[in-house]
Amino acid sequence: MLTLMMVALVAFLSATLLPLGSEALVLSYSCQPPSLSLHITANLWMLGLAATLGNTLGACVNWWLGRYLLVYQHKSWFPxxxxxxxxxxxxFQRYGYWSLLFTWLPLIGDPITFIAGLMRVPFLLFTLLTAVGKGTRYAVLIYAANQLC
Structure with a gap:
């Protein structure tokens, strides 16, 4: 349980504007013995769910910052x-809402979530598309790591 909480926390922090990554931690926990027991499979699902949830919640922080802190754009400290x-x-207008499926990408993912807040993308739509993109990334990462380990 502590492992899942740590994965969720690191995934959360890595989705904010902080320069962190959660992939290495998820990879280290996803390498399991080659047994295909139900217990190990359930653990991998929980690992993916914890990482996706934490990363999506971190993206929601960026959305909130973009949505509500635009009034400070003329301040010198505004990023x-x-x-x-x-x-x-x-x-963002060119690529639309579908760009939220790519918020998992390094360097451009976090700014996309911030801009989505600026552009007043509806929160439910933002959350769903972001979770699908981030969840797919973690599913592929965990599956590949589990196959190679």
Missing amino acids: VKEAGLQKAQKH
Whole structure:
């Protein structure tokens, strides 16, 4: 249980604007003996669920920051300048909601979640698409690691 909580916490933190990654931790816990017992399979499902839930909740923090902190965009400490915001919004409008399926990608994933908040993407739609993208990533990662270990 402690392992799942740690995975969820690291996945949460890595989905925020902090420069962390959860993949190495998930990989280390997903390598299981070659037995296909129900217990190990259930553990892998729980591992994927914990990582997906934590990572999606972290993305929700970014959405909230984008949605509610735009009033501070003219402050010197605000992380994105006006030109950057306009460029990001233009890209988001070009690719639309479906870009949320790619929020798991390094470097561009976290900004997409922030911009989705700025663009006032409905929270339920944001959460569903983000969870599908992030969940698929963890499922593929865990499956591949379990096959190779």
